[in-house]
Amino acid sequence: MVVMGSTLYATTLLIASTLLPQMQGTMSATQDEIAWAMTFNILATAVMTPMTGWLAARFGRRETMTWSVLLFTATTFMCGASNSLETLILWRVLQGALGAPVIPLSQTILLDAFPKRQQGLVTSIFGMAVVIGPVIGPTLGGLLSELYSWRWAFYMIVPVGLISFIGLRLTLPADRPTGRIALDWTGFLSLSVAIACVQLVLSRGQRLDWFDSGEILIETFVAILAFWIFIAHSLTARRPFLNLGLLRDRNYALGLVLVMIYGMLNFTPMVLLPPLLQQHAGFPDMLIGEIIAARGVGATIGFFIAIFVGRMDPRIGLIGGFALQVISGLWLMALDLNVDAATLMANSLVQGIAIGVIWVPLTLATFATTSSANLAEGTAVYHLLRNIGSSFFISICVAEVVRASSANYSRLVEMVNPFNRSLLLPWVTGAWDTETVTGLAKLSKEISRQAAMLGYINAFGLYTLASAMAIPLILLVGGRSRAR
Incomplete structure (x- = not known):
């Protein structure tokens, strides 16, 4: 059991x-x-x-x-x-x-x-x-x-x-x-806040452009402060x-x-x-x-x-x-x-x-x-x-x-242009067509996959x-x- x-x-x-x-x-x-x-x-x-x-x-x-x-x-x-x-x-x-x-x-x-x-x-x-x-x-x-x-x-x-x-x-x-x-509520709460803030930074950082975001800066500061409180308290408390x-x-x-x-x-x-x-x-x-x-x-x-x-x-x-x-x-x-x-x-x-x-x-x-x-x-x-x-x-x-x-999508789409001679070869383009909107949409989907x-x-x-x-x-x- x-x-x-x-x-x-x-x-x-x-x-x-x-x-x-x-x-x-x-x-x-x-x-x-x-x-x-x-x-x-x-x-x-x-x-x-x-x-x-x-x-x-x-x-x-x-x-x-x-x-x-x-x-x-x-x-x-x-x-x-x-x-x-x-x-x-x-x-x-x-x-x-x-x-x-x-x-x-x-x-x-x-x-x-x-x-x-x-x-x-x-x-x-x-x-x-x-x-x-x-x-x-x-x-x-x-x-x-x-x-x-x-x-x-x-x-x-x-x-x-x-x-x-x-x-x-x-x-x-x-x-x-x-x-x-x-x-020990001080140790528990400070550790919990530190871990939660680090997790928020890692989870939302990419979406908010990391340290260009005020939210990420605040969460990072709170995480450092809470972790410092936890360490200092744990080293000095009788029962941490x-x-x-x-x-x-x-x-x-x-x-x-x-x-x-x-x-x-x-x-x-x-x-x-x-x-x-x-x-x-x-x-x-x-x-x-x-x-x-x-x-x-x-x-x-x-x-x-x-x-x-x-x-x-x-x-x-x-x-x-x-x-x-x-x-x-x-x-x-x-x-x-x-x-x-x-x-x-x-x-x-x-x-x-x-x-x-x-x-x-x-x-x-x-x-x-x-x-x-x-x-x-x-x-x-x-x-x-x-x-x-x-x-x-x-x-x-x-x-x-x-x-x-x-980043890779931005780099790969640069290759889709009229000056790329490879796109003129049928065994390279295959089913993708760069001359129509439908063909470009299919090509964009494949580039997204890759x-x-x-x-x-x-x-x-x-x-x-x-x-x-x-x-x-x-x-x-x-x-x-x-x-x-």
């Missing part, structure tokens, strides 16, 4: 990524606007994740877990019922915020329930179970969105969420809230919201950087591929869902591999996983608009294997020297940075797609670069060590 609750979150993320093109059309939104449905959901999850420890202490693990699942289910239903971009983003924010405690609390419950020697196996089984939903979810979601509408992909999660809520109420042992943890002293542990500090990069790589392809495939390559929603689902299949394989790799030095699994991410990124950079579904499924499978292989050794290496007393807080920060990495990097990549598409593809290739290049940056950091991670 604990695993089922965690599965709901990952399933919703993958389904939402499959539905982005349909939601974009329904809401009459641009590509960067509809991406907010993903980024602000992840951001809300990131902001609320560190509150997991306080919520569990204040209300108890059982109450926090069960009510998070129920409220997450209710907001998922409201996402499907949304009729405007604003209401969709609002419910996605609430969905992420209210469901945030589920995954870190699930992991904490499992790690506390099993001895240290079994935690690698438990983490692998937990990871494999969590990816079962993402395998089935996008496939069914894509089918339902094609047969009915994108709303039914959200609605189908509701009965599973209700079953999970009932099962958790019946199976989780009752525990008494300790109530001993006081929430986040204990920065944990960063003195080398493995934990490096693990946070690596999990942030892991988050950057985790969801970005799933946000970029659906709009590219539907709008520019003509793929149906059901086929896009199958391509996304192949990633879940790969993750399942990766977690099986991680069980055996986990017996060795964790750095071996980490280097192998991030190397696969580099390979998949280079593969994506070599694609064009004539790509077939089998190639995309194979690439998605490789990405999934990499995700599965990385997760277990990364988690074990990060917390190898973390004491049990700091495990709950350390886990919360761990998931916080994973989600921040996802949200920020998605916004950066979408902004690059929009920027590069516009310009967009170049923008996506740039984004895939950022993905590849981020993957490669992780490998030198892995060499600094310490080997196995018993927790203090």
Whole structure:
């Protein structure tokens, strides 16, 4: 039941990524606007994740877990019922915020329930179970969105969420809230404001021409001020919201950087591929869902591999996983608009294997020297940075797609002129006609497709670069060590 609750979150993320093109059309939104449905959901999850420890202490693990699942289910239903971009983003924010405690609390419950020697196996089984939903979810979601509408992909999660809520109420042992943890509101609010402002800058910067906009300047100033308040307060407060002293542990500090990069790589392809495939390559929603689902299949394989790799030095699994991410990124950079579904499924499978292989050794290496007393807080920060990495990097990549598409379109249309002799050759122009308005419109559409593809290739290049940056950091991670 604990695993089922965690599965709901990952399933919703993958389904939402499959539905982005349909939601974009329904809401009459641009590509960067509809991406907010993903980024602000992840951001809300990131902001609320560190509150997991306080919520569990204040209300108890059982109450926090069960009510998070129920409220997450209710907001998922409201996402499907949304009729405007604003209401969709609002419910996605609430969905992420209210469901945030589920995954870190699930992991904490499992790690506390099993001895240290079994935690690698438990983490692998937990990871494999969590990816079962993402395998089935996008496939069914894509089918339902094609047969009915994108709303039914959200609605189908509701009965599973209700079953999970009932099962958790019946199976989780009752525990008494300790109530001993006081929430540091100054640290929480300053960190939340800083993260939210950075996200707004990244999400709206390209549309508002970055620092030529007064709004962007204000948001940047507020983000810097709020982050300075958070750091100063955390270093001087007796009980800060986040204990920065944990960063003195080398493995934990490096693990946070690596999990942030892991988050950057985790969801970005799933946000970029659906709009590219539907709008520019003509793929149906059901086929896009199958391509996304192949990633879940790969993750399942990766977690099986991680069980055996986990017996060795964790750095071996980490280097192998991030190397696969580099390979998949280079593969994506070599694609064009004539790509077939089998190639995309194979690439998605490789990405999934990499995700599965990385997760277990990364988690074990990060917390190898973390004491049990700091495990709950350390886990919360761990998931916080994973989600921040996802949200920020998605916004950066979408902004690059929009920027590069516009710039490349301007450069490509310069070639369509009477002085370009290549356009006089019939085997070059093909079906395009530069002598009529209809022909020019068709040519303009093709130029738009190719310009967009170049923008996506740039984004895939950022993905590849981020993957490669992780490998030198892995060499600094310490080997196995018993927790203090």
